[in-house]
Amino acid sequence: MNQHYSTVPALVKLGSFLREYVTYRTAGGNALKSVPVSFSAFDEVLLRATAENAWFTESEILFALHSWAGNLREETLRGWLERYALPAQKPLTVALIMAGNIPLVGFHDFLSVLVCGHKALVKCSAKDQRLLPFLAQKLMEYDPDLKGCMEFTTGQLGSFDAVIATGSNNTSRYFEYYFADKPHIIRKNRNSVAVLNGKETQADLSGLATDVFRYFGMGxxxxxxxxxxxNYDFSDLFKAFYEFRDVINHHKYSNNYDYNKAVYLMSGSKMLDNDFLLLKEDTGFGSPIGTLFYEHYQSEEALKRVLEQNNENIQCLVGHEAIPGAIPFGKAQKPDLSDYADGVDTVEFLLKNSIK
Structure with missing residues (x-):
């Protein structure tokens, strides 16, 4: 197996930069006698990102940066890549059409293209066009050889060999048609669910709160x-959710919460309300912002059948080990590098389509 990981050193340096930067921002800038120029530059990027997308608050951006900093360590990167034969046999230009629902949502695709030795042709979402270009510039500073491996565009994509596009169910139909003649991964809407049995610890429920509220529930x-x-008792769950009560002070979240509450009240829908989140019994998967759907199950066996039948609608499943495929509470918003979106191995796709 080829152990050529030429991009790893630069990625490790980027991880160190992110860890230092998050520490600096978390400490309010007081931990340093003088602020590095690179930190000041990133401060400006974050300021613009928050101004251009009200959902990208400082705390949510820093949460995303902290998560990526944890993954960009040498042992973590090598552990992820060791089962692949890198680099690809034939370098490709891979178009990346990114979503903008949460900060750096397309970074894993970008990372996958680079580690395979391909060129990334990136079209950022208008909602998230500041963060990734800055991190890409840092990578080129750490490894000048990467300058020819990435290009950002705001117009037409131009020439490319493969594409990874993320969008809504509506835009996915357009993507499927437009990119039909190219190797592609087209991602649609998916949601995540959690299974409770009533025996959860407070730590479990606190982890679930993170899974629910981080990124305002938009990921x-x-x-x-x-x-x-x-007959599930929601009282302990509401206690755990209280940690995120300040979410209601975000004007866009508050507007969504108020609107959905008015709609449910006018329609006579039953719901539970803790003044910053609505719990509504519903068979759907994609709950609106400010709302969390729930559904009762009669037995674990019946529930397993329901989950299997709806597998294509579910991004990740949170719960206890007794539920097949479940990840621990609190892990949904902290994916590992091998936790591929929609269960599609991006690196395998990129390597398979580059065989001479």
Whole structure:
């Protein structure tokens, strides 16, 4: 197996930069006698990112940066890549059409293209066009050889060999048609669910709160639906959720919460309300912002059948080990490098389509 990991050193340096930067921002800039120029430059990038997208608050951006900093370590990167034969046999230009629902949502695709030795042709979402170009510039500073491996565009994509596009169910139909003659990964809407059995510890429920509220519930890995046993008592869950009560002070979140509450009240829908989140019994998976759907289940066996039948709608499943494929509470918003979106191995796709 080829152990050529030429991009790893630069990625490790980027991880160190992110860890130092998050520490600096978390400490309010007081931990340093003088602020490095690179930190000041990134401060400006974050300021612009928050101004251009109200959902990208400082705390959510820093959470995303902290998560990526944890993955960009040498042992973690090598552990991820050791089962692949890198680099690709034939370098490709891979078009990346990125979403903008959460900060750096397309970074894993970008990372996958680089480690395979391909060129990334990136079209950022208008909602998230500041963060990734800055990090890409840092990578080129750490490894000048990467300058020819990435290009950002705001117009037409031009020439490319393969494409990874992320969008809504509506835009995915356009992508499927437009990119039909190219090797592609087209991602649609997916949601994440959690299964409770009523025996959860407070630590479990606190982890679930992170899974629900981080990124205002807008990520595909954000838990938007709960499965609970009959006569489930939500009181302990609401206690755990209280940690995120300040979410209601965000004007866009508050507007969504107020609107959905009014709609449910006018329609006579039953719901639970803790003044910053609505819990509504519903068979759907994609709950609106400010709302969390829940559904009762009668037995674990019946629930397993439901989950299997709806597998294509579910991004990740949170719960106890007894539920096949479940990840621990609190892990949904902290994916590992091998946690591929929609279960599609991006690196395998990129290597397979580059065989001479």
């Amino acid at each position: 595909c890995r954000s838990v938007s639906k709960l499965y609970v046993p009959g």
